[in-house]
Amino acid sequence: MAAAAEGPPPPSPAAIPETTVPEITPPRHPLFARIRLATIFDVPHLHKLIHQMATFERLTHLFTATEVSLAATLFPNPPPRPFTSFTVFILEVSPSPFPPTPQTDPNFSPILKTFHLDLPIEDTEKEVFRSGIGGDVVVAGFVLFFPNYPSFLAKPGFYIEDLFVREPYRKKGFGRMLFTAVGAQAAKMGYGRVEWVVLDWNVNAIQFYEQMGAEILPDWRVCRLTGEALESFAHLNI
Amino acid sequence: MAAAAEGPPPPSPAAIPETTVPEITPPRHPLFARIRLATIFDVPHLHKLIHQMATFERLTHLFTATEVSLAATLFPNPPPRPFTSFTVFILEVSPSPFPPTPQTDPNFSPILKTFHLDLPIEDTEKEVFRSGIGGDVVVAGFVLFFPNYPSFLAKPGFYIEDLFVREPYRKKGFGRMLFTAVGAQAAKMGYGRVEWVVLDWNVNAIQFYEQMGAEILPDWRVCRLTGEALESFAHLNI
Numbered sequence: 001m002a003a004a005a006e007g008p009p010p011p012s013p014a015a016i017p018e019t020t021v022p023e024i025t026p027p028r029h030p031l032f033a034r035i036r037l038a039t040i041f042d043v044p045h046l047h048k049l050i051h052q053m054a055t056f057e058r059l060t061h062l063f064t065a066t067e068v069s070l071a072a073t074l075f076p077n078p079p080p081r082p083f084t085s086f087t088v089f090i091l092e093v094s095p096s097p098f099p100p101t102p103q104t105d106p107n108f109s110p111i112l113k114t115f116h117l118d119l120p121i122e123d124t125e126k127e128v129f130r131s132g133i134g135g136d137v138v139v140a141g142f143v144l145f146f147p148n149y150p151s152f153l154a155k156p157g158f159y160i161e162d163l164f165v166r167e168p169y170r171k172k173g174f175g176r177m178l179f180t181a182v183g184a185q186a187a188k189m190g191y192g193r194v195e196w197v198v199l200d201w202n203v204n205a206i207q208f209y210e211q212m213g214a215e216i217l218p219d220w221r222v223c224r225l226t227g228e229a230l231e232s233f234a235h236l237n238i
Numbered sequence: 239m240a241a242a243a244e245g246p247p248p249p250s251p252a253a254i255p256e257t258t259v260p261e262i263t264p265p266r267h268p269l270f271a272r273i274r275l276a277t278i279f280d281v282p283h284l285h286k287l288i289h290q291m292a293t294f295e296r297l298t299h300l301f302t303a304t305e306v307s308l309a310a311t312l313f314p315n316p317p318p319r320p321f322t323s324f325t326v327f328i329l330e331v332s333p334s335p336f337p338p339t340p341q342t343d344p345n346f347s348p349i350l351k352t353f354h355l356d357l358p359i360e361d362t363e364k365e366v367f368r369s370g371i372g373g374d375v376v377v378a379g380f381v382l383f384f385p386n387y388p389s390f391l392a393k394p395g396f397y398i399e400d401l402f403v404r405e406p407y408r409k410k411g412f413g414r415m416l417f418t419a420v421g422a423q424a425a426k427m428g429y430g431r432v433e434w435v436v437l438d439w440n441v442n443a444i445q446f447y448e449q450m451g452a453e454i455l456p457d458w459r460v461c462r463l464t465g466e467a468l469e470s471f472a473h474l475n476i
Contacts, residue, residue, distance in 0.1 A: 050389050050390065059390065064392070065390060065392030066392065073392055074387075080322075084318075084323070086387045111476050144387065146385070146386065147323070147384070148399065149384055150399070151288050151382055151400050152300045152301045152303060153300070153302055154288075154303030154304065154307035155307065155311060156324075157464075159386065159397070161389055162389050177476055180471060180476045181476060183474070184472060186471070187470075188472050192468075193462060193464040194464070195460060195463075196460075197458040197459060197461065199458060199459075200457045206459070206461075213463055213470070215461070215462050215463075215464075216460075217462060218459065219439065220436065220437060221438050221444075221454050221455065222433060222435055222455040223433065223434050223435065223436055223454050223455070224433050224453050224455060225431065225453075230425055231425055233422045233424070234422060236421070238349050238418045238419060
């Protein structure tokens with residue numbers, strides 16, 4: 001997807017006939033991106049991002065998260081070691097390079113990447129998603145994942161619950177950057193598998209995942225027990 | 239499913255004409271069942287059970303687990319608190335009542351249930367699955383699950399990776415007992431959701447889950463990144 005924003009390479013000078021007006025490379029707009037581990041201070045942004053994702057998936061009727069409940073469940077005290085429980089990577093972007101980012105966990109270094117865009121991004125929600133670290137840094141997306149256990153492999157893996165990029169930042173390679181960060185973390189830790197689910201009508205997402213090397217398994221169905229049906233189990237006579 | 243083994247109730251005495259020979263209730267065969275948290279000593283049985291499950295699911299080509307890798311990943315040292323990471327319930331059966339079972343975790347008491355079967359169970363693998371606790375106790379199944387995180391609810395849930403009952407013990411209510419144990423644990427802990435996946439051709443399992451109050455979600459597809467495709471992420475330039 002990053003390639004889509006780059007355009008074709010300019011023709012080599014030898015290929016340009018002398019009578020042709022030399023093509024002027026349009027100015028590029030650099031945008032600096034960083035992925036870091038989320039902290040409890042990201043909860044207000046995360047809450048808005050998860051709500052936007054529910055809207056995109058047409059599932060707002062299932063959305064009951066609050067900032068308080070997110071903080072309590074994603075950032076308990078004492079915090080578990082990163083990657084052993086629910087883990088969130090935050091994607092931030094900035095028109096200026098990021099200052100050196102401290103490595104808060106021995107298993108993970110923040111990931112930096114510079115994007116060169118044909119056009120600057122018009123972000124009407126810039127103020128809402130302005131990062132608490134100051135400057136012109138804006139939160140553009142996130143990925144939430146946690147360990148799973150493919151027993152046939154007898155190795156842990158990761159399950160990606162959510163991967164979301166805000167609308168103005170889509171189709172520019174940011175989703176790929178977030179997804180790659182999780183895949184790279186799994187590979188580095190010697191994990192056996194990364195799994196997630198996708199809505200069958202989300203053909204853009206399916207195409208993206210296939211490009212990333214994923215298989216889409218056609219014959220498994222997701223089953224869910226929730227709400228009153230689940231609550232009734234508390235009093236069930238086993 | 240337990241009901242299927244019970245048969246219809248006997249007719250009330252008033253309904254029996256005097257000329258009818260009184261119906262003799264066939265003798266029932268009690269079988270005592272217990273669900274407890276697995277320990278590292280269950281690994282040899284677990285390894286065989288997971289392999290039997292791979293055979294049932296026609297997926298033995300994906301099976302690479304060994305006793306050593308299962309022990310290292312399911313029972314690390316120090317052990318995490320039960321239910322905060324990969325968790326296994328073991329189902330044992332015995333023709334005699336179980337002795338009082340010590341409660342090893344404050345959040346979970348072993349679950350006991352007595353089944354009354356029309357016929358005794360012929361278990362040709364009884365010796366292979368004889369429980370280490372001695373007596374005539376045999377391991378009949380297991381369920382492996384771990385926390386997941388439905389972010390719309392901002393509450394943890396459980397994901398059931400495996401639920402398996404050995405062949406001679408099927409269709410008698412043991413699968414229901416294992417499933418109910420996980421649902422009850424989730425409900426008691428105030429969790430928001432239990433999820434798992436099922437093969438779309440496994441109509442018996444789908445029917446069973448629907449009876450248990452589950453929804454089968456038709457429009458989600460499972461995506462998987464594994465093997466060399468995943469390993470390549472370790473060296474990928476993000």
